[in-house]
Amino acid sequence: MSKGITSRSEDYSQWYNDLVIKADLAEYAAVRGCMVIKPYGYGIWERMQAILDKRFKETGHSNAYFPLFIPKSFFSKEASHVEGFATECAVVTHYRLKNDGNGNIIVDEEAKLEEELIVRPTSETIIWNTYRGWIESYRDLPILVNQWANVVRWEMRTRLFLRTSEFLWQEGHTAHATEQEAIEEAERMLDVYAEFAENILAVPVIRGRKTENERFAGALDTYCIEALMQDGKALQAGTSHFLGQNFAKAFDVKFTSKEGKLEHVWATSWGVSTRLMGALVMAHSDDQGLVLPPKLAPIQVVIVPIFRTEEEKAAIDTYVDHLMGELKNVGVSVKFDDRDTQRPGFKFAEWELKGVPLRVALGARDMQNGTVELARRDTQTKETVSQEGLSARIESLLDEIQINIYQKALNFRDSHITEVNSYDEFKEVLDKKGGFISCHWDGSVETEKRIKEETKATIRCIPLDSKKEEGICIFTGKPSVQRVLFAKAY
Amino acid sequence: MSKGITSRSEDYSQWYNDLVIKADLAEYAAVRGCMVIKPYGYGIWERMQAILDKRFKETGHSNAYFPLFIPKSFFSKEASHVEGFATECAVVTHYRLKNDGNGNIIVDEEAKLEEELIVRPTSETIIWNTYRGWIESYRDLPILVNQWANVVRWEMRTRLFLRTSEFLWQEGHTAHATEQEAIEEAERMLDVYAEFAENILAVPVIRGRKTENERFAGALDTYCIEALMQDGKALQAGTSHFLGQNFAKAFDVKFTSKEGKLEHVWATSWGVSTRLMGALVMAHSDDQGLVLPPKLAPIQVVIVPIFRTEEEKAAIDTYVDHLMGELKNVGVSVKFDDRDTQRPGFKFAEWELKGVPLRVALGARDMQNGTVELARRDTQTKETVSQEGLSARIESLLDEIQINIYQKALNFRDSHITEVNSYDEFKEVLDKKGGFISCHWDGSVETEKRIKEETKATIRCIPLDSKKEEGICIFTGKPSVQRVLFAKAY
Structure with missing residues (x-):
């Protein structure tokens, strides 16, 4: 099959679009x-959902x-919340259509809403308005709730998964009796996201805090995980916000403390979205197609038979039945591609494009020798192995592939964090190498904005693990106490 | 605790509202x-989703x-589709808000959409517009896709779960090469729904077809499952539509058949919604609160300790730890209610209200005797049983409860299907007894409409298993060949 995918070196952005469409993940x-998220793409998202949902429940949350x-x-x-979202909202103004008498369907002006409704871009406001009715005393706290939902932010420039007007996400909204407890919650959920990104998506991330300028509209503090894509641009993969008492004050949500005092409730919110699909594609895939980590691959192993006669086919079928049973027993998701409308070479290319981690091919000679050909998607390597103990070998290979994909992304990321100490150096690295640039910054919104205007790079985060270090801002020369990470970002 | 629930005999409708709110299922x-679907209510819905989703995948569908x-x-x-839905649509006309300069947030008239957008009330149109790009040849068929989503139908009179402007549902949309295959699919999914309703919701249902008058807007045939509530009113619990080639023609979706001919594609759609939550509540619950079938109960067993001293508590705790371990091992969901802020009697009432199928209570004397008190929610019976073999006993009791709840609903339903042969009889049964009324009807839309106007009863379905039987229409005296089921309905 002709894949029709632009190469990364030719045009990274076009490669991404081609790949998302050709691999049947999504389309406009x-x-x-x-x-439209197509079945193959949605199958990956469903796996992400199931794993995250389990993590949320393990940390005490309900949907x-x-x-x-x-x-x-x-x-x-x-x-500050309205300022952040007002310019990109879908607004419902009417609740009925009608026939205009000439056979045209038009909006019925008599069915105008008294108050316009906004299609949620995020749910802090409606949720905190609801929490007012749920909270009276400290005994009602904490509230640990998550929602899986669609949200709408009217974007002018969109890209599949990375930026769409409607997207799917989860949004956690928690209410606490103390500031400390809320901060701990926001940090805990950041850790859940980071663990998920690294162990499941196989994408290494840097945990950090956003600067004032990049904070969520309405938050006192935004924690984030930042990943690096193969083109050297960063991608924010999840955020967790400490909202202070802002929404409790806006919606008058108070509780009686143990000491009998009436106080405003403390809040967090945290979310990840179908954007993670974009991160997954861009972090690992290559010019041949998707590279999926086994833990998210809807199909982990594909089996392709190669035969000339019905007799050969029958022998292969019998063996494959047995192998599939074994693999399913140990929880490996496997597909037998026995279509007779396509040749093996076509199938190889198709499953390569779709990122299936392991391919098993076997023909008449393999059946005689008691072997199969095993091909790894991540390393593009093939080997002939014994049928004996094959399912155990596949199981451990899948683990190995998961680790290898992560390690490869980690090596790339680590080799793309550059410390610089001057603005010239900053611009040179940004231009020639990309990646994260670690440097001193004077802490002002103004400086950050000017650097952004001049270079398009933003402060991705102030890493949580960064050490205090005396230095001077690369832009203004003013004193600074720690390095931050700049990058161009999605 | 005071439950504050109106009794069913006093006001069934108020009982339902009280129960949904007091049991923390949902609120306006x-x-x-x-x-707002609250965590306890959403926990039940999640169980419904998981089980249905598994069934859909087992029958070959992808999300x-x-x-x-x-x-x-x-x-x-x-x-016909637009006629069915135009009068209850939320319409998006703008994509931006702005500050009017006086600090008020208003709709930005400059951000008016060229074409208004309808918030989906159902997705046939957008999906068939998409399928046009997916289908070229018979090799691309069938397409077996399901979507879990929110939909909006602007309702003037709403009731929690039963009729709300926004609700959650799943909608299957399939595309087939032949009429026969599409009809088989519509029937298969009706069977999936019926099996789910009976074995999981424990609600007996009648499988049937809708009359022309009650059909889905755009369908050639609507299959349905109809359940009976305790007040004698019917509730449509799921529908599966054979759409013919209507949407394929409207959206120009053609395929090349095996014979090389260009033909329109055949379609089905099928759905169930959060309405099932209403059916669940109304079918089984009583004046004391919810009665949940074990297969859907978020908490299947609650354990309430009764103690006076810390020593007594410690002994109970040790035993409960052990019991909970055993129960979790066999997949029973169990909660230990060891709150020290509430007395046992309060807890009993609370878990009764929330419909937990089994309650285990144990005090110091039980610990001495090696017993516990087991209370069943469905029969309101208690017995003292040995701690020995308790987890196995609980497991089998949960199965027994599931069956008993179904059997009770089945007995009620079966005793509320009344055959009548005259309109007077019809009206009398409808008034005094309610339930399904089996009678002859002349097959005309006109007659059905007139009966509805006069009695508020509609034809719920033409049962799939009904035998041909010569008769005369109770309303017009015209000839009829089979009985249909009338009822007042939600």
Whole structure:
């Protein structure tokens, strides 16, 4: 099969688009900026959901569901929140269509809403308005709730998974009696995200805090995990916000403390989205197609038979039945591609494109020799191995592939963190190498904005593990006490 | 605790509302007609989802995701479809808010959409528009896709779970090469729903077909499952539609058949929604609270300790640790309610209200005797049983409870199907007894409408298993060949 994928070196951005479409992950919908997530892509997202959902429940959270629509007035109760979201909102103004008498369907102007409704871009406002009814005393706290939902942010420039007008996500919204407990929650969920990114997505991440300029609208502190893509650009893969008492104050949510005092509740929110699909594709894949970590691959092993006669086919079928049974027993997801409409070479290319971690091919000679050909997607290597003990070998190979994919991404990331001490150096590294640039910054919003204007690089985060170090800001020469990470970002 | 639930005999409708709210299943949101599904209610819905999703995958379906918004023009391409949905649609007309300069947030009139977007009330149109790009030849068929999503139908009179402006559901949308295959699919999914309703929800259902008047807008045939609530009203619990080639024609979706001919594709769609939560509550619960079938109960067993001293508590704790370990090992979901802020009697009432199938209570004397008190929610019976073999006993009791709840609902349903042969009899049964009324009908939309106007009863379905039987229509005296089921319905 002709894959029709642009190479990364030729045009990275086009490579990404080609790959997402050719590998059947998603496509643009007829509605501007929205996407259709196709079954193969959705299968990966479902795996992400299931694993994250388990993690959320293990850390004490329950799922719930809040309305899609938010009254406009709610939305403006938290001043910085409305500023952050007002310019990209879908607004519902009517609740009925009608026939205009000439056979045209038009909006029925008599069915105008008294108050416009905003399609949720995020749910802090509607949720905190609801929490007011749930919280009276410290005994009602903490509330540890998560929601899996669709949200809408009207984006002018969209890219499949990375930036779409509608996307799928989860948003955790928790309520606490103390500041300390809320901060701990925000940090705990950042750790959940980081562990997930590294062990499941196989994407190494840097845990950090956002600067004031990059913070979530309405947060006192935004924690984030930042990943690096193969083109040297960073991608924010998840955020966890300490919201202080901002939303509790905006929605008048108070509780009686153990000491009998009436106090405002402390809040966090945290989320990851279908953007992770973009991170997954861009972190690992190559010019031949997707490279999926086994823990997320909808199909972990594909088996392709090679035969000339019905007799040969029958022998292979019998063996494959047996092998598939063994693999399914140990929880390996396996597909037998016995289509008679396509040749083996076509199938090899197709499963390579779709990122299946392991391919088993076997023909008549293999059956005689008691062997199969095993091909790894991540290293593009093949070997002939014995049928004996094959399922155990496959199991351990899948683990090895998961680790190898992570290690490869880690090596790339680590070799793309560059310390610089001057603005000239900064610009040179940004231009020629990309990646994260570790440097001193004077801590002002103004400096950050000017660097962004001049170079398009932003402060991705102030790493949580960064040591205090005296230095001077590369841009203003003012004193600084620790390095931050700049990068161009998705 | 005071439960504050109206009794069923006093006001069935109020009983339902009280119960949904007091048992923490859901509440009305600040947005008209929308609901908040609370963690306990959502926990039940999640179990429904997981079980249905497994069934869908076992029957060959994959999940995918299509956009929330549908361009207005799409919506009107299938004539009967638009008629069915136009009068209850949320319409997005703008994509931005702004500050009016006086600190008020208003809709930015400069950000008006060229074409209004409809928030999906169902997704046939956007999906069939997408399928056009996926289907070229018979090799691309069948497409067996399901979507879990939120939909919006602007309802004027709403009731929690039963009828809300936004609700959660799944919608299957399949594409086939032949009429026969599509009909088989629609029937297969009806069977999946019926099996789920009976074995999981413990709600007996009648499988049938809708009359022309009650059909889904755009379907050639609508299959349904109809359940009976305790007040004698019917509830449609799931539908599966044979759509013929209607949507393929509206969206120009053709395929090349094996014989090389260009033909329109055949379609089905099928769905169940959070409405099932309402059916679950109304079918089984009583004046004391919810009665949940064990297969859906988020907590299957609650353990309540009764003690006076710390020493007594310690002994109980040790035993409970052991019991919980055993129960979790066999997959029983169990909660130890050791709150020290509430008395045992309060806890008993609370878990009764929340429908936990089995309660284990144990005090100092039980510890001496090696016993516990076991209380069943469904029969409201208690017995003292040995601690020996308790977890096995609990496991089998949960199975027994599941069956008993179903049997009780089945007995009620079966005793509420009444055959009548005259309109007077019809009206009398409808008034005094309710339930399903089996009678002859002349097959005309006109007659059905007139009976509905006069009695509020509608034809719930033409049962799939009904025998041909000569008769005369109770309303017009015209000839009829089989009985249909009338009822008042939710």
